[in-house]
Amino acid sequence: MNKFYEFFAGGGMVNAGLGDEWECLFANDFSEKKRAAYEANWGNDHFVPGDVGRVQLDQLPTQADLAWASFPCQDLSVAGNGAGLKGERSGTFWAFMKLIQQLREDRRKPRIIALENVYGAITSHAGKDFKAIIAALAAEGYRVGGMVIDAVHFVPQSRPRLFVVAVDEALQIPVALDGAQPTAAWHPRAITQAYGRLSKELRNRWVWWNLPTPKARRLTLEDIIEKEPQGVAWHSSDETWNLRRMMSDVNKKKLIEAQQAGRLRVGAVYRRMRNGQQRAEVRFDGVSGCLRTPSGGSSRQTIMVVNGEDVKSRLLSPREAALLMGLDHDYILPEFYTDAYHLAGDGVAVPVVAHLARHIFEPVLAQNQLQLTELPQDLAEAA
Structure with missing residues (x-):
């Protein structure tokens, strides 16, 4: 050995x-x-x-x-x-x-x-x-x-x-x-x-x-998203609308195309500063952005789940973050959200x-x- x-x-x-x-x-x-x-x-x-x-x-x-x-x-x-x-x-x-x-x-x-x-x-x-x-x-x-x-x-x-x-x-x-x-x-x-x-x-x-x-690779972001996530809650409708309002025209177009796809789509959302203004940028290519350690709210990755006109959002769950790092479902994660997300975002x-x-x-x-x-x-x- x-x-x-x-x-x-x-x-x-x-x-x-x-x-x-x-x-x-x-x-x-x-x-x-x-x-x-x-x-x-x-x-x-x-x-x-x-x-x-x-x-x-x-x-x-x-x-x-x-x-x-x-x-x-x-x-x-x-x-x-x-x-x-x-x-x-x-x-x-x-x-x-x-x-x-x-x-x-x-x-x-x-x-x-x-x-x-x-x-x-x-x-x-x-x-x-x-x-x-x-x-x-x-x-x-x-x-x-x-x-x-x-x-x-x-x-x-x-x-x-x-x-x-x-x-x-x-x-x-x-x-x-x-x-x-x-x-x-x-x-x-x-x-x-x-x-x-x-x-x-x-x-x-x-x-x-x-x-x-x-x-x-066959695995996509849709494959790892939990239907009943642990450790996170879905955003309110107002919070989701605020995200949508923060999108540029290019990102709004991505969301519309996801709504028209005729199937469940999951997008990864990051908040970024662009020209002094906070923007929400989304990708629907089945891949998340790079996980980061949660030193601030913007570094915590948000997902947007789209099924036709139904659009919901929430933070990525600790288990989903672990799966994005290739850890198994039975890996024992820290109890608290920030600790678990930090562990994943800071790993290999x-x-x-x-x-x-x-x-x-x-x-x-x-x-x-x-x-x-x-x-x-x-x-x-x-x-």
Whole structure:
């Protein structure tokens, strides 16, 4: 069984994505509310709460095949404060890397490292933060490459995220995974430009990860909407009309077309400021906008359910938010709405983790299994 550490674990969505073939040796998060959710679903025998900067080397058992870190995005996000990796939140990346350095010195560094963050991490500080991330991983003896994977390939939510995967340079990467050039599906222009800004030495350590394209997604927003939602109430007719009045002509036209569709339609609504005026923008393409943490009312996604002339609206329910992240119906959510929505909006999409595990992590480990089991223990740990 493959073994992993889960840093910035939240509610354990990486654990959910990796599945039963993986064993979590260690999980950590600063939030007590997320800790409660994690332990409710995955147990408390391996969870170490608190600041990642206070995690001690002896709290990380044996050697992990994978160390996953979805480190905070606030300082790297386009909507953030621009502090980048020097910020209080996103700067916790360096505390994580200090542990990786200590593990290397202890001859048991993780064989694979996976990082997840917002798209803005690629361009933060004119690309200097991304370059610093790649350089830090390379300095610890890893080959590394970045991808942008949108959760919309798997679930009905538009959620493009940066994924950086690094493999111990002592291990072989299957030929099929190491592409000679970028692919349009996973390496948008921002990634290729970021690669171009790297030094020659770092480019020599770069991997153009060659992921297969998943099968066409069938699940739509209509499929996950609860008829009798828990934790939210339907808006009054006045509240729904206020939303409609906030729509521009373009969005009103979308609503009219949904009413004329002859079937139930579900739209995702966001409130945004446009030219100093609050507007309601709706999409009826079967996909929700990106879930966000509910720091303010506008960040909480509203849905509009349309059946002919009948138009209703309400907030997305906690269970619906969890389903949009790929969690199962039996995942135990926090009791309160804000806590549950925050847990989902701040997480990593479960099926994206599963896709990476199936097509990168597990093939790399399988390719090197003989080497890892036959070497003397001290050399195997150093590999």
